[in-house]
Amino acid sequence: ATPTAVMVSTGKGATQGVLIKGGAALEMARNVDCIVFDKTGTLTKGEPSVVNTKLFQNIALKVFFTIVASAEANSEHPLAKAIVEYAKGLSAEEPFEQQQVEDFKAIPGQGIQAVVMGKGLLVGNQKLMSENGVSLPLEASEQLKDVEVLARTAVLVAVDGELTGIISIADPIKPEAPAVISMLKLMKIKSIIVTGDNRGTALAVAREVGIRTEDVIAEADPKAKAERVKELQSAGMVIAMVGDGINDSPALVAADVGVAIGAGTDIAIEAADIVLMKSHLEDVVTAIDLSRKTFSRIR
Ligand code: ADP
Numbered sequence: 093a094t095p096t097a098v099m100v101s102t103g104k105g106a107t108q109g110v111l112i113k114g115g116a117a118l119e120m121a122r123n124v125d126c127i128v129f130d131k132t133g134t135l136t137k138g139e140p141s142v143v144n145t146k147l148f149q150n151i152a153l154k155v156f157f158t159i160v161a162s163a164e165a166n167s168e169h170p171l172a173k174a175i176v177e178y179a180k181g182l183s184a185e186e187p188f189e190q191q192q193v194e195d196f197k198a199i200p201g202q203g204i205q206a207v208v209m210g211k212g213l214l215v216g217n218q219k220l221m222s223e224n225g226v227s228l229p230l231e232a233s234e235q236l237k238d239v240e241v242l243a244r245t246a247v248l249v250a251v252d253g254e255l256t257g258i259i260s261i262a263d264p265i266k267p268e269a270p271a272v273i274s275m276l277k278l279m280k281i282k283s284i285i286v287t288g289d290n291r292g293t294a295l296a297v298a299r300e301v302g303i304r305t306e307d308v309i310a311e312a313d314p315k316a317k318a319e320r321v322k323e324l325q326s327a328g329m330v331i332a333m334v335g336d337g338i339n340d341s342p343a344l345v346a347a348d349v350g351v352a353i354g355a356g357t358d359i360a361i362e363a364a365d366i367v368l369m370k371s372h373l374e375d376v377v378t379a380i381d382l383s384r385k386t387f388s389r390i391r
């Protein structure tokens with residue numbers, strides 16, 4: 093393709109809301125044979141909301157959410173925002189009182205820890221619990237299975253080392269996701285999910301969008317996401333990574349083509365080669381089509 097043709101295609105992409113940062117990205121996109129999708133905010137809408145809560149200790153729901161939301165107010169994570177919103181709505185006439193939070197720490201890919209009302213608090217996934225020596229009562233393990241099979245995320249809460257509650261959070265898939273995955277299949281492009289979320293939830297989302305069980309990578313922190321991309325590359329595949337979060341940026345950089353969701357975080361957008369300005373998954377196909385058309389020359 094001539095430089096002019098590349099310029100014309102890049103411009104065409106831009107008018108369709110597909111921002112391609114340079115000719116190299118446009119050229120590489122046609123070679124992609126595997127796409128690694130982040131789950132939260134990429135395959136799902138990224139609009140999580142609390143659907144139910146199960147408590148395992150004798151604590152009032154309002155006190156429970158006051159402690160948890162006070163700590164989560166310090167986090168930028170979408171799950172944290174969902175929890176704070178829910179806590180605010182619990183009693184509209186008497187909103188929860190933000191408590192003083194000490195020693196707040198975010199653990200990427202796992203959750204948060206803090207001291208609230210003099211109590212040691214852990215909020216996050218199973219890995220966070222196991223790494224801090226919090227054991228799960230049988231009742232909790234059963235609840236986890238029930239939550240995950242519904243493609244929901246289980247947020248576990250431990251107070252002073254005791255598992256105190258499980259908050260179930262739903263984040264529906266983007267309506268176009270299943271069609272995009274099947275379209276990619278027709279284009280002979282394999283789709284994989286990589287997520288920091290737990291395996292049960294990841295499998296349920298995979299089932300909903302039409303990705304095979306063996307193509308699900310769960311409980312991956314930001315570094316692990318990038319490592320999996322590199323592994324796939326060393327198996328000889330050309331990889332596009334689609335993601336929206338800070339936690340995806342190392343993988344976006346590692347991929348042959350990094351694709352950021354426009355509604356995602358600035359860091360992901362900076363790390364990517366292509367930005368889907370409309371945050372529409374179909375535009376992954378638009379980008380590849382554009383690349384194929386630009387670089388398939390008639391001999
Ligand atoms: P994803 O790869 O799905 O976008 P992240 O890497 O951001 O997910 O987070 C992975 C997991 O870590 C989440 O599914 C959640 O279980 C846990 N987690 C991270 N941050 C928080 C938080 N602030 N509150 C509760 N859980 C969290």
Ligand code: MG
Pocket residue numbers: 130131132133134335336337340
């Ligand atoms: Mg995400």
